[in-house]
Each structure stands twice: as C-alpha cells, then as structure tokens.
Amino acid sequence: MASNETMKGAEDIFMEMSQCTPKEIEAMDQKHIFRAWTPVGEPVLIERGQGPYVWDVFGKKYIDCNSGLFSNNAGFSNPKILDAVIKQVPKIIQTSMRQSNVPAVFLAAKLAQITPGDLDQIYYGTSGAECAENAIKMARSYSGKSEMIVLKNAYHGLSYGALAATSSSKYKQGFGPMLPGFLRAPMPYCYRCHCQPETCGMWCANEIEAIIKGTGIETTSEVNEIGAVMIEPVQGSGGIIPPEGYLTRVQEICRDHGLVFILDEIQTGFGRTGKMFAAEHEEITPDILLLAKNVGGGFPLGAVVTTKQYVEKFITGTCTTLAGNAVGCAAGLALISELQERKLAENAAEVGGYLKDGFENIDNRRFIGEAYFQGLMGGCEIVKDKKTKEPISGQEKESLVWRLLEEGIMLSASGPLGNRFRVHPTLDITTKDADQILSAFDKAIQEVLVK
Structure with a gap:
C-alpha cells in the first residue's frame, strides 16, 4: 500500500494544480502542448466529467458528442470503472x-x-x-x-x-x-x-x-x-x-x-x-x-x-x-x-432513434440532407439545399461548430465533404439531453445558414 508520505506528495501535486487560475492553465497549454491539427477555435480545457457531461476550467458545462473521441461509452468518471x-x-x-x-x-x-x-x-x-x-x-x-x-x-x-x-x-x-x-x-x-x-x-x-x-x-x-x-x-x-x-x-x-x-x-x-x-x-x-x-x-x-x-x-x-x-x-x-x-446498448438504440426523428423534424430541417443513426453512432449531413444536396462551405461548417460549442454542445464534423456532423455521445445520454442537442442545432443553423 502507498505510504502516507507518498499520499502527501500526491496531495501536493493536486494542490499546485488547483492554485493555478484558468487563464494561467490556458497559457501553459498554449505554451507547451503541441497539436498536430488545427482545431476550430481554441481547444476546450476540460477539468472534470460526469455521465455525458464535461466541465471546462471556467465552469462551463457541455454535452460531449465526441465522448472523449468515442472512448467513454459508459459515461465520464463512471463510478464502477473508477x-x-x-x-x-x-x-x-x-x-x-x-x-x-x-x-x-x-x-x-x-x-x-x-x-x-x-x-x-x-x-x-x-x-x-x-x-x-x-x-x-x-x-x-x-x-x-x-x-x-x-x-x-x-x-x-x-x-x-x-x-x-x-x-x-x-x-x-x-x-x-x-x-x-x-x-x-x-x-x-x-x-x-x-x-x-x-x-x-x-x-x-x-x-x-x-x-x-x-x-x-x-x-x-x-x-x-x-x-x-x-x-x-x-x-x-x-x-x-x-x-x-x-x-x-x-x-x-x-x-x-x-x-x-x-x-x-x-x-x-x-x-x-x-x-x-x-x-x-x-x-x-x-x-x-x-x-x-x-x-x-x-x-x-x-x-x-x-x-x-x-x-x-x-x-x-x-x-x-x-x-x-x-x-x-x-x-x-x-x-x-x-x-x-445498465442495458446501455439498448439505451443507445432508443435515444439514437429519438435523435434521428428529431433531426428530421427540427424547424430548420430543410438544411438536414440526411439524418443517420445506428444506435448512438450517427449525426446529420448539413447542406445548403436539400434538393441539390449542395454541401455547406468550410467556413459555414466552422461557424456551426463554434455556435454549437457556445450552446454547450461539443462535436466535430467530418465525412467525404466535411459536412457530416458527428453525434456520438456517451451511451447513458437521455432523451432530455437529446432535446438539448436538437435545440442547439436548430439555433446554430438559424443563425449561420438562414439568410
């Protein structure tokens, strides 16, 4: 078992981290961490997570539709895993x-x-x-x-x-x-x-x-x-x-x-x-x-x-x-x-179906070229015109990702044309959370694409 001295050392480490302000942590991140890609805006600095949610160092809460790059199916900080x-x-x-x-x-x-x-x-x-x-x-x-x-x-x-x-x-x-x-x-x-x-x-x-x-x-x-x-x-x-x-x-x-x-x-x-x-x-x-x-x-x-x-x-x-x-x-x-x-696969099937129906019926559904879900592996392809299937521009994609982030929804867009917005949250998500995702998409599309 770990000695008291070792435990005290660990406490000192976490004490040092807790004494830094969010802005100081942000500055250290920018100074020392190299990312071999260009994120949309600055990366979100995550401090903690629980279930489908994460909180940044400033206290803002998000639904992470990337679920930690799809590696937290049972939810963040799952008690049994912990x-x-x-x-x-x-x-x-x-x-x-x-x-x-x-x-x-x-x-x-x-x-x-x-x-x-x-x-x-x-x-x-x-x-x-x-x-x-x-x-x-x-x-x-x-x-x-x-x-x-x-x-x-x-x-x-x-x-x-x-x-x-x-x-x-x-x-x-x-x-x-x-x-x-x-x-x-x-x-x-x-x-x-x-x-x-x-x-x-x-x-x-x-x-x-x-x-x-x-x-x-x-x-x-x-x-x-x-x-x-x-x-x-x-x-x-x-x-x-x-x-x-x-x-x-x-x-x-x-x-x-x-x-x-x-x-x-x-x-x-x-x-x-x-x-x-x-x-x-x-x-x-x-x-x-x-x-x-x-x-x-x-x-x-x-x-x-x-x-x-x-x-x-x-x-x-x-x-x-x-x-x-x-x-x-x-x-x-x-x-x-x-x-x-907890029958989380069954929950994924249920909430995934709910999200698919939701995307097909949001107010701004004319911009949803395709809503696709198999369980909670899915998302939507956003287009300028549903009939011609003309994809949105790269700038419009970035603007949508930004607006969704402001609404507390973290996700990414990829696909052959870069306009398929991935919705892969943790499998313990509820239909109430799904409603928040759908509402955020509706607002973001309204502000970015509706002229």
Missing part, C-alpha cells in the same frame, strides 16, 4: 504481457465470451492504430499475400501501416511514400451514390469482388496479391452507415475467395451501435476483430480478437510495453459489466 481502477492500482499497474496479469486474463476470457462466433484469441495492444497494424501483419503472415482491400473514406489510425490503410490524404501530406498494398473499394455512401437504392444490387459491395477479379472500375491489383479485406462496419470518421445486407455480402465475398475478413470495431464496439458489437446487426463473424478506445474503459488499451489459425504464424518475438496493462484491463471488465447491467 472503483475498479482504485482497487487495482495498489496491487499492480503494469507488468508487460511477457508475464501477464490477472485482470488481463479475465478480460481476455470475457472478450472471448461476448465477441461474435468462436473468436477466442486475444492479442493486446495499446491503441486502435496499433491493433490495425497488427491485423495487417496477421493477414499478411497468414495469407502470404501483400495486398489488402480497404474502403474509400476509411479511417484505421495514423501510425505508418494504419495510415496507409486510412483514406484521407490530409493525414499523409509530407509523410510519403506510404506503405504499398492497399486497394480502395467504394464506400457504401447511399445518400450520394450514383445508383438508385432499389436497383443498385449492392454495387458498392460487389465492386470489392470486381477488384479481386481484376475488373474493378476504379482500381485493380497489378500483382494479384490480395489476401484480405478490412472495413469498419460503420465508418467512424466518415459517418457512413452501410445498407442492410452490406456486411453479409462482404463476408460472403471474403469466404468465396479465401480472403481474411477484418472488421474494425474500434469505434463501433461496446454498445455504440445499439448492439454490443456492430457485427451482431447482421450476425456475421469476422476472421479478425479490432477493438480499442472502450475496451480499456477509457484507458489506453487495444485488442485484436481472432482464432488460433490466424495467430500461429504471427510470431513477432516481443510485445509492446504497455499492452494489456492491469489497470486498463480492470477498467475494461468494469465497462463491460456496466454496459450489460
């Missing part, structure tokens, strides 16, 4: 997976129990990008082939291999050449697809098979080395929800051609889409499942979940230092317990 962490820290924090630890063993067993099908081998990491890297390595070592099909507008992380699989060029500027071997199939973007839904015949999925056969419209393999397909069941950064049957068709294509089917559930997992895992919506089982963000209850943790046949050749000789850390694994066990006991 209790698990407090109980684990005095025992041991970090061991490395060369020795393993008790929470890591129990979390692995729990993941084998709740993930789809017969997936029962867990390879720990520390982040989603690291898990994507390991999945790429597993697929290549298993298949003996160097190419992989991914989707346009995909996001799999920003480390080197994951970055190559990620679609957006803005993340890659100045870092080339990229790791080769990634072929891009169309994303299932029904709202702006050139096909008519009733006659498309799942064109976007079938184009994956066309690429495999060498008849793809936009891309094809030059060396016939395709060994895997990696997709997100819902595109997290892109905000693209595929049509019903899409995932089943992709799995079928992979089975027919002997390809490794990798499902990236880093953002969709753990109740986000209204099911524990998005794969459950179509009852599919990937060969390799990627989990992160919430798998550690908000602590840095990732997991590649698969079967023995895919790990037999994956012998790296080592593991990353903090993979499977005991505190993160204890927090992950508490998270799963919370999701199950």
